[in-house]
Amino acid sequence: MKTSRMGSRVGVILIAAIVALSALGCSGAATSTPSPKSTVKQENVEMVNPKLVAANTRFGFKLFSEILKKDTQKNVFVSPSSVAIALSMTYNGASGETQQAMANALQLQGLSLSELNQANANLKTNLEKGDPSVTVAIANSLWARNGVSFNSEFIKRNQTFYDAEIKTLDFNSAAAPREINGWVNEKTNGKISEIIDQIRPDQVMFLINAIYFNGKWTNEFDKNQTEARSFYLANGKEKQHPLMQQKGKYRYYENDQFQAVSLPYGNEQMSLYLFLPSQKSSLSDFHKTLNSENWQTWMGQFSQRQGSVQIPRFKLSYDIELKEALSALGMAVAFDKSKADFSRLSDVETNINQVKHKTFVEVNEEGTEAAAVTSVGITVTSVQIEEPPFDMVVNRPFFCAIRDNKTGEILFMGSIINPNL
Missing domain, CATH: 2.30.39.10 (Alpha-1-antitrypsin, domain 1)
Structure with a gap:
C-alpha cells in the first residue's frame, strides 16, 4: 500500500496544465536518466483524427460544467485542450482500473492508446501551422526527480508523440522550482511566470503543458x-x-x-x-x-x-485546482494513493496528487492573446x-x-x- 502524497503548483500559457505525481519509497528507487529525445518521424501529421476532436469537445464541456459548480460568481476561463494534453501524457503511464477511469473521464471511447498519441501529435502540428497570421504554440515538458527510475517506454512515447522536453533535476535544490518556472514563463511569453512555489519531498515528477495563442482580428x-x-x-x-x-x-x-x-x-x-x-x-x-x-x-x-x-474589452487571469472536477468525471482512482496504478510510468508506486490549471486572456481592438x-x-x-x-x-x-x-x-x-x- 502506498504511503506518499504529492503536490504541485501549475499553470498554462494562455493556458497550461500541470500534473504532479508522487511516489512511495523513493529512497529505494533505482537511479535512471531519461533517454535522449526520440528521432522517430510522425507520418500524416496533417490528418487530425475526428475522434480526438470529438473526445476533447465532450471532455471540455463536461469539465467546464463541473468547474461552474464551484465558481458560480466569478469569471471562468479555461483551456480544455491544455488539460486534455497534460492528462494524455500522464495516461501513457496508467494501467488497469486507473487507465480505464482516465479514459472514461477524457471521453476516449473508441481510441486506443496508440491512436490517441498519434492524434495528439497530428493535432499539435495542425494547430501550430494552420494559419501563419495566428500564433499557436503548444509546448510539453516532463520534469523528473534525480534518483527515481521511470519506465523508458513512457518517456519515449512522451518524447515521440508530445515532443516533450525531458529534464532530470535535483528536486531538493532551491534552483529546481526556478528552472521549471523559467520554462513556463518562456513558453507562455511571460503571461504566466510561476507554476511551482515549492517542491515537496514526496514529489517525483511534473508533467506540464503550455499553450500560447495570439491572434489578430481579420x-x-x-x-x-x-x-x-x-x-x-x-x-x-x-x-x-x-x-x-x-x-x-x-x-x-x-x-x-x-x-x-x-x-x-x-x-x-x-x-x-x-x-x-x-x-x-x-x-x-x-x-x-x-x-x-x-x-x-x-x-x-x-x-x-x-x-x-x-x-x-477585457483582460483576466484564472486558476483552479482540478482534482475535484476530474474526480467527479470518474477518475478519482488516479488520485487515490492506495488504488492508483501507474505501473507503466515507474516501478515505484505513484498517484496523481494535483492537477492545476491557469489561464490568461486579453481581448482588445487588435485581437486576442490567451491560452x-x-x-x-x-x-x-x-x-x-x-x-x-x-x-x-x-x-x-x-x-x-x-x-x-x-x-x-x-x-x-x-x-x-x-x-x-
Whole structure:
C-alpha cells in the first residue's frame, strides 16, 4: 500500500496544465536518466483524427460544467485542450482500473492508446501551422526527480508523440522550482511566470503543458469607436465599461435563448465565438444547455449575415485546482494513493496528487492573446436566405470560446460575468 502524497503548483500559457505525481519509497528507487529525445518521424501529421476532436469537445464541456459548480460568481476561463494534453501524457503511464477511469473521464471511447498519441501529435502540428497570421504554440515538458527510475517506454512515447522536453533535476535544490518556472514563463511569453512555489519531498515528477495563442482580428476594431457604455452585471448592478464596436458581415446565429457571432482571426481558420443570452434568459440558464451535442448543432446553424457588434474589452487571469472536477468525471482512482496504478510510468508506486490549471486572456481592438483549447468543424449552408441586419450588444454576462474552425478543436472557453481591464 502506498504511503506518499504529492503536490504541485501549475499553470498554462494562455493556458497550461500541470500534473504532479508522487511516489512511495523513493529512497529505494533505482537511479535512471531519461533517454535522449526520440528521432522517430510522425507520418500524416496533417490528418487530425475526428475522434480526438470529438473526445476533447465532450471532455471540455463536461469539465467546464463541473468547474461552474464551484465558481458560480466569478469569471471562468479555461483551456480544455491544455488539460486534455497534460492528462494524455500522464495516461501513457496508467494501467488497469486507473487507465480505464482516465479514459472514461477524457471521453476516449473508441481510441486506443496508440491512436490517441498519434492524434495528439497530428493535432499539435495542425494547430501550430494552420494559419501563419495566428500564433499557436503548444509546448510539453516532463520534469523528473534525480534518483527515481521511470519506465523508458513512457518517456519515449512522451518524447515521440508530445515532443516533450525531458529534464532530470535535483528536486531538493532551491534552483529546481526556478528552472521549471523559467520554462513556463518562456513558453507562455511571460503571461504566466510561476507554476511551482515549492517542491515537496514526496514529489517525483511534473508533467506540464503550455499553450500560447495570439491572434489578430481579420478586421480590427477602430479604437476611436470604442466608448465607455453600460454593462449590466448578473446582480442587476450597472457599471461603465469600454465597448468596442464595428459593422460588417459575420457568421451569425440566433434563437429564442441567445445571439451568437463568430469573430475571425487572420485567414479565418480560427475565431472567437461569443454567445449572449437573451434579455429574458441568463448566463446560468445558458450554462444548462451547454454540452457537446448542442454545441455541434449550433455550429451548423451559423450563416453569413450583415450586422453590427459591440463587445467589451477585457483582460483576466484564472486558476483552479482540478482534482475535484476530474474526480467527479470518474477518475478519482488516479488520485487515490492506495488504488492508483501507474505501473507503466515507474516501478515505484505513484498517484496523481494535483492537477492545476491557469489561464490568461486579453481581448482588445487588435485581437486576442490567451491560452486555450478549441474544437468543432464549420458547416456552411449552400443556400442562404437574405435577412435584415442584426444588432448584437454584449453588455451583460456572456459565454465565449476560441475555436479552430478547420479541426473544430476548442482551445479556450469562458464565462465572463464582469469584464475587467
